[in-house]
Amino acid sequence: MTDQGGDGRLVLRLRYTKLGKLRWLSHRDLARVLERALRRARLPVAYSAGFSPHPLLSFGLALPTGCESTAEYLDVRLEPTPGLLEAGPALPDLVRRELGPALPQGVAVLAAAVLEGSSRSLQQIVTACEWQLLAPGADPAALRRRAAELLDAESVPVARQRRGALVEEDLRPGLLALRVEDPQADPEPSGPQVVAELATGVPGARPDGLARALGIPGALVRRTHQWTNVEGSRREPLDAVPPALVPEGAAR
Structure with missing residues (x-):
């Protein structure tokens, strides 16, 4: 597997849910939940340098507190350990299997994919969201x-x-x-x-x-899609069906 992050690290994009009682968690609290889950799963998350290192995670658009979602996104930068490199195209499925048991009920990884090339921020590429309001x-x-x-x-x-x-x-x-x-x-x-x-x-x-x-x-509000417009093509950052490899900022 080649260098996907430009610094020898791999960039993995996750699409996950936020359902049920967890919809009352704030964006910051959910970020802490996901950070703890990544540690429990013993995934080799990369950390920043400096006096106070922090995990290199890039979250998508914040979901309003009280809303559910089946289309939340997180980019995780991983150290290219021998185990990850040996996984090859199976890496996204491997991460999903390892991460699943570490997540609380209501949060599930629907898809994972390694990004190609230098990745832009999810907040930069998403132009619209689709919502369901149940009344x-x-x-x-x-x-x-x-x-x-x-x-x-x-x-x-x-x-x-x-x-x-x-x-x-x-x-x-x-x-x-x-x-x-x-x-x-x-x-x-x-x-x-x-x-x-x-x-x-x-x-x-x-x-x-x-x-x-x-x-x-x-009304119960749920985010179901986040749409990007990359080179005139309307897509989601990641399909709900997990592809093994996707171009930066695009679905399959």
Whole structure:
């Protein structure tokens, strides 16, 4: 296996979940959970130099506290130990097997891949996220009418707390797509589901603000996709099905 990080180290991208009660963990707390899991799995994570070394981990976009996700990302820089080098193309599956038992319930690695070439930050390449908002008891027809109103509006002001002050932001510039799906035919009806695509980097484009604008502030929110636009191609940073090797910043 060749040098993937430019410094003799390997860069492994992980796609993982954050489900159930763990959705109430902050981004920083979840980072600590993952760091501990990597240590428990005895993976040769590379560390920075200097007086206070830290693991070389690069996290994707922070997930708002209280939201679930099936599309979280983490880039891990690994030292090229003999065991890793001998694994070759099987390295991603090897890491998944070793890491799985060390993770708490609600966090599972869905895919892993070695990155080719120098990798850009996940936060730099993701341009939009897809969200599911589950609204038990809501009227699908009323939700569709409200969704159409939001899409037709020139501005959708939403209020939020920022640094202790109430500020108003415009959701509409970041609202790229919005649709309402009927409840699934489950033994226990789950209610209508809103599927939205929100741009990153737009202050008002937050799923909690969208839920309030739709009139479903208590909806269960889940991130399902993070989209990149690399050389005009719309892709996810990593498919849910684990490829062995992917180009930097792209899926298979």
